[in-house]
Amino acid sequence: MAFVNLKKKEVQTKIVYYGPGRGGKTTNLEYIYNKFRSRIKTEMVTIKTHGDRTLFFDFLPFNVGKIRGYDVKIQLYTVPGQVKYDATRRLVLRGVDGIVFVADSMAVRREKNILSLRNLQKNLATFRKSIFKIPIVLQYNKKDLAEQGIPLLSLETLEKDLNSQLKAPSFEASALMGMNVVPTMKKVISMTMASLLMELK
Amino acid sequence: MTYMLGQEQLDAIEQVLLEDLFDVGVNCIFLIDMAGNVIANLDNGEIKHDIYSLAALAAGNFAAVSTMAKIVGEDEFSLLFHKGEKESIHFSKVLTDFLLITIFGKGISLGFLRLKVAEATEKIKKILEPSCAP
Amino acid sequence: MALQKDGTVDFGVEADPEDLFGHGNESLDSVEDTGDPEVTPLTELKSIVLSLDWEITDEIISRFVKEIDKLKDTYRDDEILVSFLGLLDSVGKYIKTHKAKAHPNASKLLNSAYMSLEKVIVSKDITESERNRILASQLKSFKRLMEQIALRKAASDGKKGLKPPDQARVAAQEPKEDQAIQQKEERSPEEAKERQLEPHEGRASPDESLRLAVDELKQLIQEEFKALREELRQLRESKERLT
Numbered sequence: 046m047a048f049v050n051l052k053k054k055e056v057q058t059k060i061v062y063y064g065p066g067r068g069g070k071t072t073n074l075e076y077i078y079n080k081f082r083s084r085i086k087t088e089m090v091t092i093k094t095h096g097d098r099t100l101f102f103d104f105l106p107f108n109v110g111k112i113r114g115y116d117v118k119i120q121l122y123t124v125p126g127q128v129k130y131d132a133t134r135r136l137v138l139r140g141v142d143g144i145v146f147v148a149d150s151m152a153v154r155r156e157k158n159i160l161s162l163r164n165l166q167k168n169l170a171t172f173r174k175s176i177f178k179i180p181i182v183l184q185y186n187k188k189d190l191a192e193q194g195i196p197l198l199s200l201e202t203l204e205k206d207l208n209s210q211l212k213a214p215s216f217e218a219s220a221l222m223g224m225n226v227v228p229t230m231k232k233v234i235s236m237t238m239a240s241l242l243m244e245l246k
Numbered sequence: 247m248t249y250m251l252g253q254e255q256l257d258a259i260e261q262v263l264l265e266d267l268f269d270v271g272v273n274c275i276f277l278i279d280m281a282g283n284v285i286a287n288l289d290n291g292e293i294k295h296d297i298y299s300l301a302a303l304a305a306g307n308f309a310a311v312s313t314m315a316k317i318v319g320e321d322e323f324s325l326l327f328h329k330g331e332k333e334s335i336h337f338s339k340v341l342t343d344f345l346l347i348t349i350f351g352k353g354i355s356l357g358f359l360r361l362k363v364a365e366a367t368e369k370i371k372k373i374l375e376p377s378c379a380p
Numbered sequence: 381m382a383l384q385k386d387g388t389v390d391f392g393v394e395a396d397p398e399d400l401f402g403h404g405n406e407s408l409d410s411v412e413d414t415g416d417p418e419v420t421p422l423t424e425l426k427s428i429v430l431s432l433d434w435e436i437t438d439e440i441i442s443r444f445v446k447e448i449d450k451l452k453d454t455y456r457d458d459e460i461l462v463s464f465l466g467l468l469d470s471v472g473k474y475i476k477t478h479k480a481k482a483h484p485n486a487s488k489l490l491n492s493a494y495m496s497l498e499k500v501i502v503s504k505d506i507t508e509s510e511r512n513r514i515l516a517s518q519l520k521s522f523k524r525l526m527e528q529i530a531l532r533k534a535a536s537d538g539k540k541g542l543k544p545p546d547q548a549r550v551a552a553q554e555p556k557e558d559q560a561i562q563q564k565e566e567r568s569p570e571e572a573k574e575r576q577l578e579p580h581e582g583r584a585s586p587d588e589s590l591r592l593a594v595d596e597l598k599q600l601i602q603e604e605f606k607a608l609r610e611e612l613r614q615l616r617e618s619k620e621r622l623t
Binding site: 266270271325353354355356357358360361362364365 | 432433434435436479480482484486487488491
Binding site for chain 1: 248249250251252253256257279280281282283284285296298299302303305306309310313343
């Protein structure tokens with residue numbers, strides 16, 4: 046849930062990067078953290094397993110500057126993608142205002158993408174939120190693997206599997222290379238802010 | 247769901263934190279929501295904690311422990327407290343959506359702190375209630 | 381055990397096998413279980429004090445006061461221990477009455493007074509003068525707490541203006557100066573009594589100091605109850621005015 050502080054003229058909102066395990070959610074945040082290091086005054090918080098898999102969440106607070114006279118603070122979170130961490134994903138989703146669904150473009154991950162999106166829908170519902178109403182952007186990650194000859198899902202297939210009903214903005218991306226990471230983030234921020242402004246009217 | 251707190255409410259909350267907790271020697275106090283947003287915070291000037299990261303972790307921690315409580319058949323645990331050598335942290339739920347977190351040193355006993363926190367929580371509830379969705 | 385004619389050995393079937401291993405006369409009760417903690421007269425009080433460290437409720441404080449009464453009877457012939465228990469009783473009742481409004485140092489004093497009491501009781505070779513010294517130190521802390529309580533009460537009665545949050549850090553420096561001013565301006569009963577006591581204390585014998593301290597404790601309890609009765613009366617009156 047977004048918090049508007051009328052005293053400090055500040056808005057705080059929460060954006061969660063969701064998706065199947067090893068899809069690139071943490072990599073997205075790491076790229077943003079490295080790119081905007083000068084603007085982000087604090088360290089990125091990561092709670093990981095020994096195998097470098099997200100255990101609880103990653104967290105990155107990000108000041109986007111003034112919008113309509115208000116300082117906008119975005120809290121970026123990722124969730125652990127592995128199936129066994131469903132309870133953890135649910136609690137990190139609490140109070141979410143906007144979502145980036147990071148899908149894995151590898152052909153072998155097709156099923157996992159679909160299951161993860163359904164899982165998101167189910168977990169949002171526990172907070173009485175609808176996947177169709179919440180600001181959401183889809184990112185089809187790992188496009189860089191095409192150069193290595195690894196079979197990837199086509200944009201058409203990904204859109205059909207994941208976006209036929211949602212009709213959300215989507216980006217082909219490579220979090221590792223930094224391709225479309227920032228545009229994805231900007232899109233979700235602007236959608237979240239627009240939704241917030243609508244709600245406040 | 248978005249909620250707003252006005253100047254008067256935030257001033258009133260800060261007053262409660264100041265009088266009931268800060269004045270009895272608590273080093274750092276912050277009120278957050280369950281999404282990890284910081285609503286109010288007070289510290290003794292010597293502390294340079296990263297409040298935003300603490301808030302995110304506190305919300306996650308509290309949520310994780312609450313989930314564990316439900317798994318073992320409890321509605322919720324009545325005490326969430328981490329004891330350190332020099333500093334300890336106490337969590338207290340305020341209504342359903344907020345958390346009051348106090349960081350205190352050896353100068354205060356946990357028992358006494360819990361009394362003060364209970365008192366402060368009641369006052370903060372009354373300030374927050376008008377802003378919360380029914 | 382006897383050698384039989386046929387060459388076999390009779391182990392004496394009728395005999396208790398335990399006897400064969402020499403265990404027959406030992407009682408299991410006398411076997412020391414090193415895991416058992418030593419039970420002292422303070423065990424119950426210690427457990428209550430530890431509980432209070434975690435949670436202050438009416439039930440636990442009542443148990444505390446009851447246990448103190450019991451120990452006062454146990455140690456009635458030992459003036460020093462009775463004084464300790466009187467001090468603990470006083471602080472306990474203060475916390476019971478005031479709860480969240482109690483001075484934060486009251487809990488600290490409760491713990492430190494208990495630790496000192498335990499030391500005085502448990503230490504085997506402690507001298508009488510050392511016992512007196514420990515008690516005197518706790519009484520000093522007790523007096524300090526009373527002063528702090530009196531100052532705080534005087535400050536709140538004076539309806540001191542509240543400081544805004546961003547001056548909290550500056551405010552932390554001010555109380556010492558305010559206290560000095562308050563001390564000159566306001567004379568609390570506790571302070572007045574202390575001023576009366578001061579000329580004598582330096583020349584008083586240990587026994588006399590003890591007696592004075594006990595008298596002071598009694599005085600404090602009476603004053604606290606008097607203040608409480610007054611507050612209740614005012615509360616009743618304001619309720620009557622409203623109805």
